[in-house]
Amino acid sequence: MNIFDKTWAWFTADGAWTGAGGIFQRVAEHLGYSALILLIAAVIAVPIGLMVGHTGRGENVVVAITGALRALPTLGLLTLFALWLGLGLVAPIAALVILAIAPLLAGVYSGIAAVDKVTVDAARAQGMTESQILRKVELPLALPLIFGGIRNAALQVIATVTVVAYINLGGLGRYLIDGLAVRDYPRMVAAVVLVALLALIVDALLALLQRALTPRGTR
Amino acid sequence: MNTMNRRQLFTLAGLGTGVLALSGCGLSGETAFGSGGVSDTVTVGSADFTESQIIAEIYAAALKKRGINAETVPAIGAREAYIGALQEGTVGVVPDYSGNLLLYFDAQTKAQAPEEIMKALPSALSDQLSVLDPSPAENKDSLVVTAEVAQKFGLKSIADLAVHNSEITLGGPPEFAERSYGLPGLKKNYGFVPAKFSPINDGGGPLTVQALIDDQVQTADLFSTDPAIVKNNFVVLEDPKNNFLAQQVVPVVNAKQVSVAAADVLNEVSALLKTEDLIALNDRVSGEEKTNPATAAKDWVDQKLVA
Amino acid sequence: MNWLMNNLPYVGQLSALHLLQSIIPVIAGTLISIPIARLAVGRRRDGRSTAGHTAGSAFKRGAVVNTAALLYTIPSLALFVLMPLVLGTSITSPLNVYVALTIYVVAMMVRSAVDAFESVSPVTLESATAMGYKPVRRFWAVELPLAVPVMLAGLRVALVSNISMVSVGAVIGIQSLGTLFTDGLRRNLPAEIIVGIVGTVVLALILDRLLALIGAWLTRWRKA
Numbered sequence: 001m002n003i004f005d006k007t008w009a010w011f012t013a014d015g016a017w018t019g020a021g022g023i024f025q026r027v028a029e030h031l032g033y034s035a036l037i038l039l040i041a042a043v044i045a046v047p048i049g050l051m052v053g054h055t056g057r058g059e060n061v062v063v064a065i066t067g068a069l070r071a072l073p074t075l076g077l078l079t080l081f082a083l084w085l086g087l088g089l090v091a092p093i094a095a096l097v098i099l100a101i102a103p104l105l106a107g108v109y110s111g112i113a114a115v116d117k118v119t120v121d122a123a124r125a126q127g128m129t130e131s132q133i134l135r136k137v138e139l140p141l142a143l144p145l146i147f148g149g150i151r152n153a154a155l156q157v158i159a160t161v162t163v164v165a166y167i168n169l170g171g172l173g174r175y176l177i178d179g180l181a182v183r184d185y186p187r188m189v190a191a192v193v194l195v196a197l198l199a200l201i202v203d204a205l206l207a208l209l210q211r212a213l214t215p216r217g218t219r
Numbered sequence: 220m221n222t223m224n225r226r227q228l229f230t231l232a233g234l235g236t237g238v239l240a241l242s243g244c245g246l247s248g249e250t251a252f253g254s255g256g257v258s259d260t261v262t263v264g265s266a267d268f269t270e271s272q273i274i275a276e277i278y279a280a281a282l283k284k285r286g287i288n289a290e291t292v293p294a295i296g297a298r299e300a301y302i303g304a305l306q307e308g309t310v311g312v313v314p315d316y317s318g319n320l321l322l323y324f325d326a327q328t329k330a331q332a333p334e335e336i337m338k339a340l341p342s343a344l345s346d347q348l349s350v351l352d353p354s355p356a357e358n359k360d361s362l363v364v365t366a367e368v369a370q371k372f373g374l375k376s377i378a379d380l381a382v383h384n385s386e387i388t389l390g391g392p393p394e395f396a397e398r399s400y401g402l403p404g405l406k407k408n409y410g411f412v413p414a415k416f417s418p419i420n421d422g423g424g425p426l427t428v429q430a431l432i433d434d435q436v437q438t439a440d441l442f443s444t445d446p447a448i449v450k451n452n453f454v455v456l457e458d459p460k461n462n463f464l465a466q467q468v469v470p471v472v473n474a475k476q477v478s479v480a481a482a483d484v485l486n487e488v489s490a491l492l493k494t495e496d497l498i499a500l501n502d503r504v505s506g507e508e509k510t511n512p513a514t515a516a517k518d519w520v521d522q523k524l525v526a
Numbered sequence: 527m528n529w530l531m532n533n534l535p536y537v538g539q540l541s542a543l544h545l546l547q548s549i550i551p552v553i554a555g556t557l558i559s560i561p562i563a564r565l566a567v568g569r570r571r572d573g574r575s576t577a578g579h580t581a582g583s584a585f586k587r588g589a590v591v592n593t594a595a596l597l598y599t600i601p602s603l604a605l606f607v608l609m610p611l612v613l614g615t616s617i618t619s620p621l622n623v624y625v626a627l628t629i630y631v632v633a634m635m636v637r638s639a640v641d642a643f644e645s646v647s648p649v650t651l652e653s654a655t656a657m658g659y660k661p662v663r664r665f666w667a668v669e670l671p672l673a674v675p676v677m678l679a680g681l682r683v684a685l686v687s688n689i690s691m692v693s694v695g696a697v698i699g700i701q702s703l704g705t706l707f708t709d710g711l712r713r714n715l716p717a718e719i720i721v722g723i724v725g726t727v728v729l730a731l732i733l734d735r736l737l738a739l740i741g742a743w744l745t746r747w748r749k750a
Contacts, residue, residue, distance in 0.1 A: 003611060067686060067731075067734065068727060068730075068731070070683070070686045070687055070690065070730075071686050071689060071690050071726060071727045071729075071730030071731065071734075072690060072723065072726070072727060073690040073691075073693040073694075073703075073704065073707070073722070073723060073726045074690070075693050075694055075696070075697070075704055075707050075708075076693060076704070076706075076707045076719055076722050076723040076726065077723065078707075079707045079708065079710060079711040079719050080707075080710075080716055080719040080720065080723065082426055082711065083425060083426070083710070083711060083714060083716050083719070084716065086426065086429050086430065086433060086435070087417070087419070087426055087429070087430050087433075087435055088435070155595075155598060155599055158599070159598070159599050159600065159601045159602075160601065160602075162601040162603060162604070163601075163603065163694075165418075166420045166697070167419070167420070167426065168390070168417045168418055168419050168426075168430075173601070173603075174418075176601065176603055176604055176607075177393055177418070177420065177603075178393045178394075178396065178397075178418065180296070180297075180393075180603075180607050180697075180698070181296075181297045181299070181392065181393040181394040182297065182299050182393075182394050182397050182398075183297075183299035183300060183303065185608070185611055188604060188607055188608060189608065191601075191604060192600055192601070192604045192605075192608065195599065195600070195601055195604070196596065196599045196600060199599035200596070200599065264618070267699065267708070267712075268712060269709075269712050269713055292618055292699065293699070293701070293705075294696070294699045294705070294708060294709070295617070295618055295698075295699040296617070296698060296699055300617055300698075300699070303617050304616065304617050304618045307616050307617075309616040309617075309618050309619070310618065420711075421711050421712050422712045424711065424712040424713065424714060425711070425712075425713075425714035426711070504713060505712070505713045505714060509529065509713065509715055509717075511532070511533060511536065513536075
């Protein structure tokens with residue numbers, strides 16, 4: 001049997017999909033962690049990106065911070081937080097939130113900043129308040145770039161959230177880390193396939209959502 | 220650890236000259252150094268937990284002290300990984316533990332006493348591998364509970380855990396879920412099936428210990444030489460059915476990579492290494508002092524190995 | 527701090543290994559990405575339309591860019607551990623990390639190299655042809671240099687992400703600054719992990735700065 005047959009056998013084995021530690025459970029955990037991480041990261045990154053993009057103040061700081069965040073090794077943060085906070089959700093979620101902030105912040109900030117100043121001035125001349133300009137003019141026009149950032153962040157988080165299995169959490173990373181511990185290659189290949197599929201599906205859904213949200217005129 | 224990995228440099232040189240198309244060449248370069256009889260440098264590998272790394276450093280330091288070149292490849296992974304590396308010959312020797320090594324190759328073994336295990340090992344090992352003399356130093360996996368949990372559930376032996384199956388989460392390395400001495404053995408020997416298994420990748424380290432203290436897990440697989448057991452007043456559960464076999468430290472070698480002279484040095488080390496040494500070394504490296512494994516190993520060799 | 531002082535040579539050695547594992551995949555990945563991207567962009571329609579491509583080349587472009595993006599969804603740890611299976615390498619071989627990271631760099635760079643070639647104005651290319659540049663010389667003397675600025679932006683992101691990804695190799699025993707994470711966790715030594723994190727970030731900042739300088743030198747014609 002070659003590796004493909006063995007992987008197929010793994011997928012079709014009794015109890016591979018349902019029950020404790022089955023694929024359905026792991027996928028649900030994986031999506032749950034990812035959603036939680038993206039949500040927290042968005043709560044932090046979106047307001048900052050909007051502010052900086054709108055006012056143009058602190059641009060250099062944002063660029064420097066997103067660069068530095070990108071360089072932060074997730075495994076390092078994960079092990080450090082785990083030593084400080086012990087087992088549980090907090091340490092791994094915090095480590096990955098930091099990973100997700102950079103692409104989100106970059107997307108929101110650059111999206112808003114890229115909106116034509118003439119358009120913004122025209123809105124101001126019509127008597128819109130600053131918050132109206134942000135919500136009704138800049139945000140809709142910035143949506144493509146913002147969604148670019150969201151999709152980027154989602155891809156990265158879904159691929160990287162596998163490392164939380166290094167500490168005792170679940171998700172599809174479990175197959176990877178447990179498979180690695182006993183050199184069970186079919187299980188690891190299965191994990192790769194599942195993560196890639198999940199990432200593609202989520203990305204496609206986000207693309208659809210983006211289409212639905214983008215004002216017709218700017219499509 | 221302090222010697223730059225030579226193979227790594229050569230692979231790099233190969234890569235630097237012709238980039239990726241050379242992946243094949245990088246490989247053949249790798250084996251070229253190991254082939255043609257016994258290599259003059261012994262590559263000492265280790266598993267991905269600290270004690271294994273310390274013993275590997277001891278082997279390397281002892282070999283160097285006796286005039287034999289040695290380099291270390293630390294933290295290769297679990298047994299599946301480093302046995303693979305040994306069989307390929309990319310590492311020459313790895314410190315292992317006799318009982319678990321035997322179980323890895325022969326899960327059905329009846330051997331229990333230390334001498335029985337050592338007798339069964341040579342024929343159980345795959346062709347490329349052999350074991351040298353075992354050391355009197357022993358380090359077993361063991362199930363450990365806090366004093367409070369022991370009292371609350373009235374625990375003395377692993378058998379007592381089976382009464383409380385549904386109330387117990389067990390913490391240990393991921394491979395514990397599948398190894399024959401792990402969950403399968405505990406079920407077979409004692410009927411102990413914990414409600415939940417919590418896999419923790421720190422080699423029985425601080426997270427596992429903290430999880431016990433915080434009662435996130437009620438029992439955990441720790442090494443019997445772990446200084447944290449005494450420090451935290453943990454209770455080591457008795458194992459009357461010998462689920463965890465005797466575990467003497469023993470060098471497992473790829474004979475092609477290790478000369479007779481090198482084997483003699485490793486045997487000399489094994490004779491000198493005692494269980495107390497392991498506990499003391501673990502404490503130096505992972506306790507308050509945080510000494511480097513290589514430094515702690517070298518100190519031990521300087522002190523014990525007569526020049 | 528104390529820990530760092532006592533282990534300077536060790537940290538230095540791991541930094542050197544980390545540096546090699548960061549740079550080689552970036553160079554290899556860039557060299558691989560450029561021809562792929564150039565082929566994907568295909569023959570640009572000449573000056574008549576600045577919009578871009580023919581239907582065939584649009585399909586080719588989409589296929590290449592999406593395949594590259596798909597590679598990026600593979601978790602790095604998975605790619606590292608599966609390499610021996612694909613390449614037939616030893617489990618402990620650093621080659622696993624080099625090849626895996628090269629794949630990531632390709633995944634990131636193909637996209638920005640495609641963008642970079644598309645950023646070159648077809649009018650400019652046509653002028654070069656009119657001036658008597660043959661296709662090969664036109665590529666080296668005009669198209670590639672003009673694509674450098676956009677490519678460089680992508681390269682900097684790829685380099686920095688790569689530097690932080692190198693550390694994952696420690697989980698399979700390939701030494702780098704990531705070794706400080708796994709070792710620090712097992713030995714309950716936050717200081718060691720912090721040294722690893724700070725070291726990685728510093729390495730990224732230095733290399734990023736260096737790459738920016740190289741880029742400025744490569745595109746010094748822009749100032750003229």
